[in-house]
Every structure is written in C-alpha cells, then in structure tokens.
Amino acid sequence: xxxxxxxxxxxxxxxxxxxxxxxxxxxxxxxxxxxxxxxxxxxxxxxxxxxxxxxxxxxxxxxxxxxxxxxxxxxxxxxxxxxxxxxxxxxxxxxxxxxxxxxxxxxxxxxxxxxxxxxxxxxxxxxxxxxxxxxxxxxxxxxxxxxxxxxxxxxxxxxxxxxxxxxxxxxxxxxxxxxxxxxxxxxxxxxxxxxxxxxxxxxxxxxxxxxxxxxxxxxxxxxxxxxxxxxxxxxxxxxxxxxxxxxxxxxxxxxxxxxxxxxxxxxxxxxxxxxxxxxxxxxxxxxxxxxxxxxxxxxxxxxxxxxxxxxxxxxxxxxxx
Numbered sequence: 020x021x022x023x024x025x026x027x028x029x030x031x032x033x034x035x036x037x038x039x040x041x042x043x044x045x046x047x048x049x050x051x052x053x054x055x056x057x058x059x060x061x062x063x064x065x066x067x068x069x070x071x072x073x074x075x076x077x078x079x080x081x082x083x084x085x086x087x088x089x090x091x092x093x094x095x096x097x098x099x100x101x102x103x104x105x106x107x108x109x110x111x112x113x114x115x116x117x118x119x120x121x122x123x124x125x126x127x128x129x130x131x132x133x134x135x136x137x138x139x140x141x142x143x144x145x146x147x148x149x150x151x152x153x154x155x156x157x158x159x160x161x162x163x164x165x166x167x168x169x170x171x172x173x174x175x176x177x178x179x180x181x182x183x184x185x186x187x188x189x190x191x192x193x194x195x196x197x198x199x200x201x202x203x204x205x206x207x208x209x210x211x212x213x214x215x216x217x218x219x220x221x222x223x224x225x226x227x228x229x230x231x232x233x234x235x236x237x238x239x240x241x242x243x244x245x246x247x248x249x250x251x252x253x254x255x256x257x258x259x260x261x262x263x264x265x266x267x268x269x270x271x272x273x274x275x276x277x278x279x280x281x282x283x284x285x286x287x288x289x290x291x292x293x294x295x296x297x298x299x300x301x302x303x304x305x306x307x308x309x310x311x312x313x314x315x316x317x318x319x320x321x322x323x324x325x326x327x328x329x330x331x332x333x334x335x336x337x338x339x340x
Contacts, residue, residue, distance in 0.1 A: 040293050144169050147170065194229070
C-alpha cells in the first residue's frame with residue numbers, strides 16, 4: 020500500500036528551499052554590505068536594533084523589514100535594501116494553500132474545488148485593484164499588503180489547476196499565442212483595459228507551461244546553469260543598489276552591469292547554499308520500499324508525481340524557481 024501523503028515533509032521541504040538562501044542574503048546585507056556603505060557611524064549602526072532586527076524580521080517572512088540604518092540612504096531608492104523579498108510572504112502563502120488543498124483532497128479526488136477557489140480570488144482581486152506601484156484597497160497584514168497578495172494567488176491557483184488537470188489540458192503553442200494576442204489587444208484598448216488584469220494570468224501562465232512542454236530537447240542538460248534563478252532574484256536588488264551607489268544612474272548601464280552580477284550571485288547561491296541544503300531532504304524520504312501514489316487521482320501534498328510535466332506548487336523541489 021502506498022504511504023499517506025506527508026504534510027510535515029512538504030512543509031520542511033518548502034522551508035529548506037526558501038529559508039537558507041534568504042537567511043544568507045539578509046545576513047550578508049546586514050553584517051557585510053551594511054557596515055561598508057552606511058552613512059551613520061559604525062557604533063550607531065551596530066547598536067541600532069534595526070541592524071539585528073533586519074535578520075530576525077526578514078527570517079519571519081511575514082514580518083519583513085526593508086531598511087537598515089543609513090544603508091543606501093542617499094540612493095534614488097532609499098526605501099529598501101532588498102525590495103525583491105517583498106513577494107516571499109505571498110509565495111509562502113501560496114504553498115500553504117497547496118498544503119490545505121492537499122489535505123482537503125482538492126489536489127486529487129475533489130480537484131474541481133480549485134475552480135471556485137480561483138473564482139473567489141478573481142472576485143477579491145477585482146475589489147482589491149492592486150497594480151504596479153499601488154497596493155490597492157485592502158490594507159495589510161503585518162508586512163504583507165493584502166490586495167497584491169490576492170492578485171498573486173490568482174496565477175498561483177491557476178497553476179495548481181494546470182497541474183492537476185495536466186492530462187486533459189492541451190498545451191498548444193497556437194493557443195498560447197492567441198492568448199498573448201488577446202492580452203495585448205485588451206491591454207491597449209481603453210474600453211476593455213480593465214479586463215487585462217484577468218487575461219494576463221491566464222496568458223502568462225498558460226504560455227509558460229506550454230513553453231516548458233515544447234522546450235527543444237537539444238537544449239536540455241543545462242539545468243545547473245538555470246538553477247540559480249532564486250538566488251538571482253533575491254540578490255538582484257542589493258547588487259543594483261551597490262551599482263547605483265558607485266555612481267551609475269543610466270538604466271541601461273545599470274542593467275548591463277547588474278544582470279551578470281546577479282546571475283553570478285545566483286549561481287553561487289545555488290552551488291554553495293541551496294544545493295547543499297537541498298541534499299538534507301534525503302532525511303525526509305518515506306521509509307524504504309514505499310512508493311508514491313501512482314496517478315493524479317491520488318495526488319497529495321509532498322508527493323506530487325512529476326512525470327513529463329514538471330510544474331506544480333512544489334516545483335522548486337526540482338531546483339527551478
């Protein structure tokens with residue numbers, strides 16, 4: 020008999036994936052970059068509770084702290100040492116939704132329940148009206164703005180639907196292209212522009228999965244060179260801030276310098292932090308001789324069969340962000 024899905028294994032795998040590289044970047048930002056670039060004295064910097072709180076609060080995810088004493092204070096964007104991490108609480112919330120869906124059977128026998136869940140988030144997103152640079156109308160919980168959180172959950176739940184119905188959904192390039200054209204038309208026509216917020220998650224999500232399905236085989240085998248995507252993401256802004264601090268103001272030059280630097284940081288994060296900590300997952304394996312459920316009707320949290328479709332709420336267990 021196949022073992023029961025394990026909620027605690029799932030949570031520990033998520034923690035091993037998210038926290039180690041996050042802790043490394045916030046500690047280096049607070050304890051190495053901060054003292055080197057702060058405009059306050061060293062004594063003031065090290066005695067300020069925000070210096071130590073930066074690590075503790077950001078490790079809590081839902082209690083993010085963006086500022087360090089005097090760090091990047093004279094940059095054009097002094098409001099955050101690492102603004103990129105603002106999405107990590109939302110991502111964590113998505114994984115908790117996957118956990119709840121798995122426990123309640125919405126990833127297996129009751130998978131149709133994901134559609135009303137998606138509908139609920141779509142309705143809430145319509146009321147929240149979060150946009151780039153605008154946190155919408157819902158206020159916040161701790162450090163998390165709720166309207167952007169709801170907007171984030173729309174493509175996340177849509178991805179869950181794509182996964183559990185992967186055997187019956189056709190992922191065709193023509194359809195992906197048609198959805199892209201539909202989004203562009205809707206987005207640039209004022210009378211129907213409000214609908215763009217609903218078309219975008221479908222067009223982008225379906226397009227990404229279709230692209231993965233039709234990825235040329237000859238380009239396979241280079242996974243090690245893309246596994247650094249999470250590290251690239253969380254290191255991108257501190258490195259951009261450092262480049263700007265060095266005097267770069269032209270956005271194109273900033274991009275030309277920051278992208279390769281961030282890519283190298285992402286690769287180092289993968290090889291020195293993420294890959295070693297991912298190896299700890301071997302201690303979370305089911306007992307020897309047990310096998311995961313065989314088909315999508317028994318999909319459960321922590322043991323989602325990958326088969327030919329490596330896309331799920333637990334995708335990053337494969338090293339992909």
